[in-house]
Amino acid sequence: DAGVIQSPRHEVTEMGQEVTLRCKPISGHNSLFWYRQTMMRGLELLIYFNNNVPIDDSGMPEDRFSAKMPNASFSTLKIQPSEPRDSAVYFCASSDTLSRGRPNTEAFFGQGTRLTVV
Amino acid sequence: GQSLEQPSEVTAVEGAIVQINCTYQTSGFYGLSWYQQHDGGAPTFLSYNALDGLEETGRFSSFLSRSDSYGYLLLQELQMKDSASYFCAVRVDRLVYNQGGKLIFGQGTELSVKP
Numbered sequence: 562d563a564g565v566i567q568s569p570r571h572e573v574t575e576m577g578q579e580v581t582l583r584c585k586p587i588s589g590h591n592s593l594f595w596y597r598q599t600m601m602r603g604l605e606l607l608i609y610f611n612n613n614v615p616i617d618d619s620g621m622p623e624d625r626f627s628a629k630m631p632n633a634s635f636s637t638l639k640i641q642p643s644e645p646r647d648s649a650v651y652f653c654a655s656s657d658t659l660s661r662g663r664p665n666t667e668a669f670f671g672q673g674t675r676l677t678v679v
Numbered sequence: 680g681q682s683l684e685q686p687s688e689v690t691a692v693e694g695a696i697v698q699i700n701c702t703y704q705t706s707g708f709y710g711l712s713w714y715q716q717h718d719g720g721a722p723t724f725l726s727y728n729a730l731d732g733l734e735e736t737g738r739f740s741s742f743l744s745r746s747d748s749y750g751y752l753l754l755q756e757l758q759m760k761d762s763a764s765y766f767c768a769v770r771v772d773r774l775v776y777n778q779g780g781k782l783i784f785g786q787g788t789e790l791s792v793k794p
Contacts, residue, residue: 594782604722604766604784617772617781652721666710666729666770668782670721 565671567653573677579641582674585634586655594668595628595638596652604652610636643678650675681705683785685767690791691757699752699788701767709770709780711743711750716764716787725752725765754790762792 566585574580586593594609608618613630621628625644630636640647654668683703691697701711710729714722728734728743728750740753754761764787772780 592780596784603786606781606783609781654722666712666727667724668712670723672721 565653565655565669567651567671567674569674570672571675571677573679574643576644576678577642578678579639580643580647580676580678582638582651582653582676584636584638584653584671586636586653587657587669588634590655590657590669591633592656592668593630593636594654594656595636596654596670598650598652598673599648607638640676643676645678648677681769681771681783683767683769683783685765685785685788687786688789688791690793692793693757693759695757696753696755697757697790699754699765699767699790701750701752701785703748703750703767703769703785705769705771705783707771707773708745708748709773711741712768712770712782713739713741713752714766714768714784716766718763722766757792759792759794762790764789 568583591612595607596604597607598604607620608628609616610630626640628638650673652670652673654670656668685701712727713725715725716722725739726734726741728741731743731745733740733742738755743750766787767785768782770780770782
């Protein structure tokens with residue numbers, strides 16, 4: 562398997578523009594997480610899905626952020642409108658809780674999207 | 680609220696042993712994990728403890744004491760390639776069949792290994 566795939570790897574956009582980050586989880590994994598990483602705040606959990614259903618979005622900073630998972634192989638994180646303080650590395654991770662009757666405790670991370678809002 | 684505390688940085692020499700501590704205060708506790716992240720890379724899983732005691736995986740070991748809300752990662756026979764950031768993470772929701780559970784990360788410890 563190619564692992565968790567995120568696109569784009571880098572995004573530079575102007576303040577006020579809409580930004581869409583994409584994630585393809587590992588095939589067969591049923592949980593998907595979106596994290597944001599900055600020097601000041603570390604790795605923050607934004608939202609996570611189980612079986613394509615959002616379970617906890619309490620980490621989403623504000624209404625400008627939204628996330629969807631229309632099917633088991635694709636998720637998006639959208640920021641509209643973007644602001645300079647949204648600049649960060651955004652990671653998507655997936656895990657498999659259906660593995661051989663014992664929940665898999667490991668989360669597999671993608672390479673991240675480095676977002677710069679100017 | 681949720682808080683995980685770990686030292687911000689640690690320095691050690693090649694061949695040495697280093698211990699990175701993590702204390703946590705979380706709404707729930709269903710296991711402590713450790714992840715490694717090299718500069719510019721993705722976090723990668725190292726170990727997981729759900730019960731008290733020591734788990735050993737090669738040069739790395741991880742320890743948990745639930746009564747003390749404390750754990751540590753022990754790295755032995757340090758190598759230059761071990762220079763990276765190390766994160767402890769707590770599952771605050773129960774991990775059951777069909778549910779992933781919420782995973783909260785500490786701020787990370789930057790380990791520098793010197794020759």
